[in-house]
Amino acid sequence: MTKRIIFGGVAILLVIAAAYASFFIAPEERTMGLIQRIFYFHVASAWSGFTAFFLCFMGNLLYVWKRDQRYDWLAVSGAEVGLAFTTVVLITGPIWAHPVWGIWWTWDARLTSTFVLWLLYVSYLLLRTLIDEPDRRALLSSLFGIFAFLDVPLVFGAIRWWRTQHPQPVIMGGQGSGLDPTMKAVFFFSALAMHVFMLFLVAERYALEKMQTEADFLARELEAQ
Amino acid sequence: MSLFSNTGVLLSKELRTEFRSRELLTTTVVFILVVLILFSFAISPTTEESREFGPGLLWLAILFAASLMLQPCFLREQNNDTLSSLRLAVSDPFSIFLAKLVANTLFLLLTELIMLPFFAIFYNVPVLPELHWLILVLFLGSLGISVAGTALSAISAQARMRELLLPLLLLPLLTPVLVVSATVTVSLFEREPIVKGKGIAFLAVFDIVFLTALWLFGEYLLEE
Numbered sequence: 001m002t003k004r005i006i007f008g009g010v011a012i013l014l015v016i017a018a019a020y021a022s023f024f025i026a027p028e029e030r031t032m033g034l035i036q037r038i039f040y041f042h043v044a045s046a047w048s049g050f051t052a053f054f055l056c057f058m059g060n061l062l063y064v065w066k067r068d069q070r071y072d073w074l075a076v077s078g079a080e081v082g083l084a085f086t087t088v089v090l091i092t093g094p095i096w097a098h099p100v101w102g103i104w105w106t107w108d109a110r111l112t113s114t115f116v117l118w119l120l121y122v123s124y125l126l127l128r129t130l131i132d133e134p135d136r137r138a139l140l141s142s143l144f145g146i147f148a149f150l151d152v153p154l155v156f157g158a159i160r161w162w163r164t165q166h167p168q169p170v171i172m173g174g175q176g177s178g179l180d181p182t183m184k185a186v187f188f189f190s191a192l193a194m195h196v197f198m199l200f201l202v203a204e205r206y207a208l209e210k211m212q213t214e215a216d217f218l219a220r221e222l223e224a225q
Numbered sequence: 226m227s228l229f230s231n232t233g234v235l236l237s238k239e240l241r242t243e244f245r246s247r248e249l250l251t252t253t254v255v256f257i258l259v260v261l262i263l264f265s266f267a268i269s270p271t272t273e274e275s276r277e278f279g280p281g282l283l284w285l286a287i288l289f290a291a292s293l294m295l296q297p298c299f300l301r302e303q304n305n306d307t308l309s310s311l312r313l314a315v316s317d318p319f320s321i322f323l324a325k326l327v328a329n330t331l332f333l334l335l336t337e338l339i340m341l342p343f344f345a346i347f348y349n350v351p352v353l354p355e356l357h358w359l360i361l362v363l364f365l366g367s368l369g370i371s372v373a374g375t376a377l378s379a380i381s382a383q384a385r386m387r388e389l390l391l392p393l394l395l396l397p398l399l400t401p402v403l404v405v406s407a408t409v410t411v412s413l414f415e416r417e418p419i420v421k422g423k424g425i426a427f428l429a430v431f432d433i434v435f436l437t438a439l440w441l442f443g444e445y446l447l448e449e
Contacts, residue, residue: 064445119397127394130384140380143442144394147376150438151398154431158401 004204011200014193018044018186026186035099042092044190046114048198049085052078053121053149055202060145063138069213072138075145076128077205079121081198086118113156120148134213228323231315235324242301243332253294253336260286261340261347270348279348280410283340284403288370291333292392295374298325299382309449318444322375326439329371330364337363355413358421362413365428366406372435373398379446401431 022040029036059075062068093111094104105111124145131137179187243249264282268274302308311321338360345352352359374395381391409424 064442116397116400123394123397127380127384127390130386130390132385136383139445139448140383143446144377144380146442147373147398147435147438150434151401154401154434158404158427 004207007200007203011193011197015197018190018193021186021189026183027180029183032100035096038092038096040187040190042089042096043187044194045085045088045092047191048194049082049089051195052082052085052198052202053117054078056082056121056124056145057149060142060149063142064146067139069134069138070210072142073206073209073213074202075138075142076125076209077202079124079145080205081201083118083121083125084201085194085198086114086121089114090118109156109159112159113152116155116159117152120151124148134216227316228320231317231320232323232327235311235315235320236327239324239328240331243328249294249297250332250336253290253332254339256293257286257290257336257340258343260289261344265347275348276350276414277411279344279350280414281403281407282348283344284366284407284410287333287337287366288396288399288403289392290336291329291367291370291374292395294332294336295329295371295378295395296381296388296391298329298375298378300378300387303382308447312447312449318447319440321447322379322439322443326368326371326375329375330368333367333371334364337367350414352414355416358413358425359410361425362406362409362428365425365432366402369402369428369431369435370399372432372439373402376435376439376443376446402428405431 018040022037026037026040028034056075056078059071059073059078063071063075093114097106098104124141127144128137128141131140261282264286265275268278270278299308302311312318315321341352341359344350374391377394377398378391381387381394384390405424405427409421409428412421412424
């Protein structure tokens with residue numbers, strides 16, 4: 001219990017520190033001004049969301065291989081937390097885009113692929129609600145999760161064919177891209193903070209799924225008596 | 226070798242079942258026709274516009290039709306309780322999938338070929354000049370739809386609300402096929418050679434990725 005409180009406390013403190021750094025330490029961007037500061041939150045959430053989906057994918061693969069329900073708990077936790085972070089990305093994106101591009105939404109490669117990714121994991125969670133038997137639910141949703149994850153690079157590749165309006169990658173991008181050193185430091189700190197927060201949520205969700213499974217088991221035992 | 230001989234036998238079973246009644250084919254053809262006509266009412270395109278949007282509408286109609294057509298694929302086995310005997314009869318469960326996905330690809334392709342003249346007339350697009358390329362794109366696209374669709378219909382057949390669930394699982398997964406097939410089809414009508422080669426290669430990659438995934442994980446989909 002104390003471990004969970006400490007973990008949660010650290011995660012929340014890190015997020016608060018990252019918010020402070022992105023508002024007061026990072027320098028103001030020349031053309032976009034204040035609104036650019038959403039970038040520290042937006043991109044950090046996107047990266048954490050993708051990491052959470054990757055955890056889900058690992059859980060899916062390991063479940064199919066080992067058939068241990070703990071991997072299924074990991075998968076569902078990763079999917080739900082990843083979905084929450086991707087939702088944040090899809091909300092903060094238009095908030096940034098409206099003053100900068102002048103539109104809320106555009107069918108550009110990264111926006112659209114993130115949206116399809118979001119839809120795929122909504123389908124994944126929906127599928128889980130429609131299969132009652134726990135082992136079958138774990139197996140079938142794991143297999144769908146694997147197919148969905150394999151689809152993501154294909155979705156991105158396919159949509160790239162359309163002309164893209166999203167800013168070119170500034171981190172690990174090509175020549176002429178790059179961030180001011182302070183901005184970079186603040187960004188990587190926010191990404192770290194978001195990842196710790198994401199892991200905390202995954203751990204909490206995992207514990208919840210574990211309790212849920214135990215409660216279901218006990219309820220069935222009681223019924224059988 | 227037994228994989229291919231098993232697949233051959235199962236494929237002839239699938240084809241025989243369908244061609245006895247032809248239910249699936251007739252329903253799908255009529256469905257695509259209805260959708261294409263309704264689309265033209267909804268947007269009433271000019272000739273220029275229909276060349277630009279027609280292929281997208283055609284592929285959307287194919288996608289919707291496929292998500293309905295793939296529905297009975299495993300449901301029939303489940304309703305007749307034949308899945309366990311099928312699994313016992315073959316040495317490699319992948320042959321069950323292979324037979325079903327080849328049959329589905331053939332059905333889809335046949336439907337598309339029946340629909341193509343109607344599409345050309347209603348949407349006033351020249352399909353003849355690049356027909357061989359068009360057929361290749363239709364084939365690769367349908368193969369991709371069938372591979373992913375056969376796998377997912379094995380999943381949805383075991384869940385509640387399966388009629389709604391299959392399109393919900395399948396359509397987002399098929400986004401790449403829709404995007405690329407529609408783009409390549411437009412480029413065929415506009416005679417742009419660059420998009421064509423890249424798009425066909427992309428569709429082939431999609432098909433190979435999902436065929437490999439099905440080959441690796443297919444047997445788990447049929448576990449009792």
